[in-house]
Amino acid sequence: MPELPEVETSRRGIAPFLEQQNIAEVIVRDHRLRWPVNPDLPQILAEQRVHQIRRRAKYLLFDCDSGTLLIHLGMSGRLRVLDASQPLQPDKHDHVDIVFENGYRLRYTDPRRFGAVIWTHEPVELHPLLSHLGPEPLEADFDADYLLDKASKRQVAIKTFIMNAEIVVGVGNIYASEALFMAGIHPKMITAQLKRNQAFKLVEAIKAVLGKAIAAGGTTLRDFRDSEGNPGYFAQELQVYNRAGLGCRQCGHPIELFRQANRATYFCPACQGL
Template structure:
């Protein structure tokens, strides 16, 4: 499940193999993704040169240089992955899209649940509504306890869905929201507006800590992943609460509890998180 760390490690993993290459062929096997693959995608891409890859939130941005410059906006959804393969390597089930590059490499998109998408942006990426309304990157200076405190005043929403709101901060999904709240010792059910500045400072640090740790782990997995042999599970052994309901808290031994917040399973320690 691609969270921000996996999108980032995907970007780092594929960048050296795709940047500067020319797209010679585009194969669309399944156009019905979360957003339909644009009908003119193939003609726009063939002949274009790939620029420097970027990431914004969980979006991968692929700039394309050529007669009609633009940017691919790529989201891996929940089950999507990108890997490099070679001409002659037969596609497997759910391999929806291939970008064939001039040197015979193929950037192949795989997504069983099709929650991801590839879209084409002709103009500035900032003009796209999906990007324009995003909050700051969690690893940037613009994200801190002061921001969390300020935006949460008067909000009765539980702090966990508040933290997962992309207008507040991007890239914090269900897994890392739960983990950060555990590290910060905050009960995920607590109303966002009733948490002190000091506790938000600690939460912002916890978000950074867990994402940086996961990116480090994801990097290891990605080498295999990009090479085509690896599978998810990269950060699993480090999780304190996510997916561990009923098991003992690693800090105090109390049985971890499961509640639903904003339609999302939320595991926490009723003793360590207040």
């Protein structure tokens, strides 16, 4: 599933071609995404201008004249910018095309159809999919004081806690394991036990891991590709995730794996002791 770094990579890939451009045509081939695509979307978006493309959590927000288009990539979604003048026949998983007056076409592809293409004319921050979300992990308001305050009120495992989008967005399973390793914190540690110095290390680790992943174009473990069809290369830098039985890059102890909240959790028992 594309996580925050993969979505941010997609945003950076498409924004230079589509921002400050007018929409000429919208083609919806299959309305059956996670939530049905509004049948009036082609008429709604016709001749509107995309002023800016932002990211909130794992949603891409296209700020238009009279509202916002939200795109979520789901489990297998992908966005590509194509030359609209070139004859490129869509395949069965190419569900939505947005054609721009500058000659580019944004194509949304989603084999599993778990993604979403949603229009709203209300303030996007109030949309039910966004209104409950916690802060962005790379912004200044996500700091040690914030994390410590939230953690002190909970009695859950720290890995489950930082993966909760109401606490902080975008820390998916891979990045949670990597950040906890970098901070030297065991994934089973109870949140109320978190100390100030640990909170500081964890916040810094989350920011560092996500920043490196974005710089590397995301992490490809299955089928993620960016807007140009390139895989993400952060997988080559993973310290613990998907390395069960291999020696820790830091101390040499074998990396261990266990199931936590139905997710695979990797850690080094020597570097992350309880």
